[in-house]
Amino acid sequence: MGEAVTDRGARVIVVDEPDGQGGYLLSRLRRVGELCAQNPGYRWPDQYENGASPDIHRRTTGPEITEQTGPDLGAVYVPVSTGGTLAGVSAHLREHRPDVAAVAVDVRGSLAVAGDAGRRLIPRIGSSRPSAFLQGPHSYDRAVHVDDIEAIAVCRILAEDVGVVLGGSSGCAVRALLTDLENDRTDGRLPVCLAADGGRKYRDTLYSDDWATEQGIRREIEIAAAVNQLRSEGLFFDRKHQEH
Known part of the structure; x- marks a missing residue:
């Protein structure tokens, strides 16, 4: 310290x-x-337990998603750290669109959503303790725990294919959706990923081979292998690659 x-x-x-x-x-x-x-004069907003966090997403983020996507919406994939965003979006869906699934996206090694503690590579997703906002049975419909190496691979594939540079939690949301698509869990309805972070601040981490080496990741084995595996499964994000 x-x-x-x-x-x-x-x-x-x-x-x-x-x-x-x-x-x-x-x-x-x-x-x-x-x-x-x-310091008795200090004030701490406490994003981990302050009810204002889920409330603002119930009143703003949730309605924005449902209004912009319309009746075809089938599921919303929300990365979890404090859990406030998911709790708020889910509360809105429960009241106004109970037909839409609220999917918790967590990373392996996180305790935020009923997981097991372990090393985590991606910042701004996951937690060292269960979310205080996601305790009730109606907090979300189901959870997907994402492998962080695969999420990094998805981020790099998106950047390569269409130039969209996502942050780590957003990459996890996309990976969770791909997992459900592979397992036919979307029911053919419109799925939406909440991508709250861009990749600019991650250029020296998730998109850096030097960072991967520093974290003990051998790029040529782990990240590259994940990219190659996803490519072999047909993962491409632009039409030109799909035609080939």
């Missing part, structure tokens, strides 16, 4: 102690608790 001061005078506290659950969340939350206890 360290500290740094920006040129604008802000103090940045870096928490780099693993929490024993595949990430750093529990260590960060513990440090936030210490800071609030030591």
